[in-house]
Amino acid sequence: MRKFVAVSTLLFITLFSFGVNYINPVGPTLIPIAELLSSNLSEEIPGLEINLWRSVDEAISMMVTEKAQIALLPVTVGVKLASSGVDIKLAAVSMWNGFYFISTEKTIEDIEDLVDTEVYTLQAPGQTADTILRGALESKGYEVGRDLDIVYVGGAEAVQLLAGGKAKVILVPEPFASLAETRVQGSIRSMPIEDLWESFNEQRINIPTSGIFVSGTLDRGVAESFLLLYQQSMNLSLTNREKTAATVSEKMGGFPAPVLQKAMDTAGFLFLTAEDAREDIAIYLDRLKELDPELTGDFDIDALFF
Template sequence: MTILTRRTTLQLLGGGAAAAAIGNPLGAASATELGLAGPPAPPTLYLSHMVTQPEITAMADTVKFQQWRSPDMLTAMMSNGQVQVAATPSNTAAILYNKGVKIKLLDITTWGVLHLITRRDDIKGLPDLKGKTLMSFFRGGMPDIVTRYLAGKQGLDFDKDVDVSYASTPMEGLQMFLAGKAETIILPEPAVTAAMLKSKIVGQPLNTFSLQDVWTEVTGGTRMPQAGTLVQSEWADKNPEKLAQIKASIASSVDWMNNEKDACAALGAKEFGLPMPIVRKSLDKVHMERVSAAEAREELEFFFTALSELSPKLIGGKLPDAGFYLD
């Protein structure tokens, strides 16, 4: 696939037109390059699959997918125009929007993939973490926030009662857990399944429970709108037909994840660096369903209000207004 350089563009377009195009980097990027990004977790798979679809590759001369490794990395990608479409924790999207970054939430696709895993027999729920150590990942990000909120609702003063350390990414956390550097850890799929299977092989059975189940117990909410897709608002406004295709392609790729799990596992093995059978088994435990942001607004506001009990900063200071939610 061809990447147009500045010199090539000038030669092809001619002086005046080319200069105008080069003088507007955002416009030029959106005309010739489409960037997609996702985290080292299940939402990456529908975006990674999308870049193989002719309807998406036809949108630009170059269509790129890459993984982001931290919320700060995602923020930089969206702010500098490197990426136009990204999978994101829902509260990260709210923070960006409330900070004035020109993004909108397109949908929610991922409804609870976080689990607590432990080698200890005396941890059956979050209250049992009192006086113990815990590893998580993305300090201050969605896994950390959700764990702190739920633990607080169950009587823990997280900062005082739990000794918490952090890995940079879930895959780093998985490796540290398997190496015996942590007894108890918060992980998403497919890292959860990898930990369970690899520990079983060496004769170290683990205890685990889903934070989605704890969320339901604590809040009465039926599901946790954990992650979805955001879009750069200027790109979306300038490209309504392409935006419509992005929506359709997300829906079809999520359906592909749910219905073509063997093929999805092969892609996941490549993206996550895990054996295909592990990724395949993990897909049976992941709830993927595309719901437009506008349709999910009530559930999102319930979720955001809960998180803001810890600190309003966790959603950017306030509930996002109606302009945040795309149909």
């Protein structure tokens, strides 16, 4: 019996005719699609292709050139891309919060604790934690390059630098936060990004970290079918944790499966359509735009939503 029997017939009708390429980053966001990755897509869901991206620039290029029709992106990256004129829509959010400061010398309790330090975080300017960190700094009058430095590295590299003493503070998502606690003696987990957000905002919200963006030209029925499939895969993946950890470990080059299983509880996985999550998303984006339009671009919230 097909694992995705609830949507397989509908998907066969829609996806087979159109052909859809979904792209997902290598990392913790593979957990919700572990069931899809371990299935025989060509037989179960004809017409759907899944490819993995390793850099934000690679993902942006695939969406701009329409080599991919659906992508999981950091929400702020997708919003800036839409603001630049690329025809994409935010359809859902599947990962919330999930970033943590890990340090070796002191607990990070507020933004002042980061002055005169180097903060190592993921990939490139514009990802979720980087955007919130910059927003918090600007709200207090601090400047990157003058009051502290931000260094962009891979998640595993950040943990290695912390373990080797070359980094004192890292800002990483699960499962890298749990990996750091496992590998780095005396490491301190503190100040999740929702607390960092609250440090310069009156209203506490859940931070929309990773969003599913769809091409504006993609047939709506195809997009909705994919969202249903994604949600079903997430539910199965989070239920079958041992199998999921093994699948994701292989895709991440041998990442420790026990750490992946542990991190599933603190990674912030929750599927909500963009409309269902509209309030938190709007508060988040509007506040960032108010602080610095460069953080989000000049977006139209109504045009942004799928």
